[in-house]
Amino acid sequence: MADASSIFAGIATSAQNGAPLYLQLKKAIADAVRRGLLVPGDALPSERDIATRAEVSRVTVRKAVQELVRDGMLVQRHGSGTFVAPRMDRVEQSLSRLTSFTEDMARRGMKVRSAWLERGIYPPSPEEMMVLGLSSKELVARISRLRIANGTPLAIERASLSASTLPDPDAVGSSLYATLEKTGNRPVRAVQRISAANLGDADSKLLEVAPGSASLNIERISYLLSGKVIEFTRSVYRGDAYDFVAELRLSSPDESGESIL
Missing domain, CATH: 1.10.10.10 (Winged helix-like DNA-binding domain superfamily/Winged helix DNA-binding domain)
Structure with missing residues (x-):
């Protein structure tokens, strides 16, 4: 120094x-x-x-x-x-591709690991019942993980699925989507809602940043080809580590209902 x-x-x-x-x-x-x-x-x-x-x-x-x-x-x-603080290369994440965290980081040549926060079968919350289309008598599988790349905690993922889709949460390894693919339940499309927030004490401690630091919160609902909802995930990403990128195209007359001329 x-x-x-x-x-x-x-x-x-x-x-x-x-x-x-x-x-x-x-x-x-x-x-x-x-x-x-x-x-x-x-x-x-x-x-x-x-x-x-x-x-x-x-x-x-x-x-x-x-x-x-x-x-x-x-x-x-x-x-x-x-x-x-150590210098951190920002991760650029496309919003046009439905991939897992493991796949994203592997494509960048980064070493990935997860720290399990929660994994089990539970009665569904009202929100889970509504999003996943469950009755009060059905159960939900929850998996929550701290996602770490090259030794740096980048995101907290909290996923919910019907217990009939994921009867054994302990079977999930590094990738939830790889596990779902084995049973033909990998989602093919998703709707994501992104919002800015400030981290509370618990999440900031997990992500090793100061309380109140900026975060990007993503709520994702994923679907099978049939249109059935298969996954409901709420993720918290470090605001100092992620850039989310979306490609925008001019819509055609068929898509917009109006002429572009």
């Missing part, structure tokens, strides 16, 4: 530019990371040391650091301190 004094010095004396001190300190740290003066894995000095060198209060330091943690530039490890 470069001389910390040169990074943090002069913050208080530049207050005449009108920007709040914590924003000036945040910018100084962010600039140091972008210029390579602080590199991934470097530990920041303690809150007290930064406050002394920058001639600001510890409250100012804490606010600047918390914002950089929320932005994904810094990470805090309990009992260890604050570090420059």
Whole structure:
């Protein structure tokens, strides 16, 4: 790490530019990371040391650091301190192809693993009954996983299926779709709804980001060729790791009902 004094010095004396001190300190740290003066894995000095060198209060330091943690530039490890976050290549995910997480990451040459959060047979919730078309007497299979690529947690997937479709959730390995394909139940189309959100404490801990960090929440309903709903999945993706891409085409007169001329 470069001389910390040169990074943090002069913050208080530049207050005449009108920007709040914590924003000036945040910018100084962010600039140091972008210029390579602080590199991934470097530990920041303690809150007290930064406050002394920058001639600001510890409250100012804490606010600047918390914002950089929320932005994904810094990470805090309990009992260890604050570090420059590892650089992460963003994953570009097409919205026009119905593929599994395992297939997406394998295509990019990334090593994938999952940490199971839930796997079993349960009475369905009202939402599951409505989406999957289940009666109150039927059961639902739930599988929830933390999806990890190249050692970095990227997404939390929570899938629900009829227990008649997936009677043994323990049979699912790395890919749910591969398991469904064996029984002829792999979906052929899906409708997805994407919304922006801020992570709560539980999900942010799983994804190893600060509470309140940006996320992309995707609700997917998948169908068989017959039109039957086969899967209901709610996923939470790290906002700092994913870009979702959709191809748009000008509709033909047959599709829109109007002439394009």
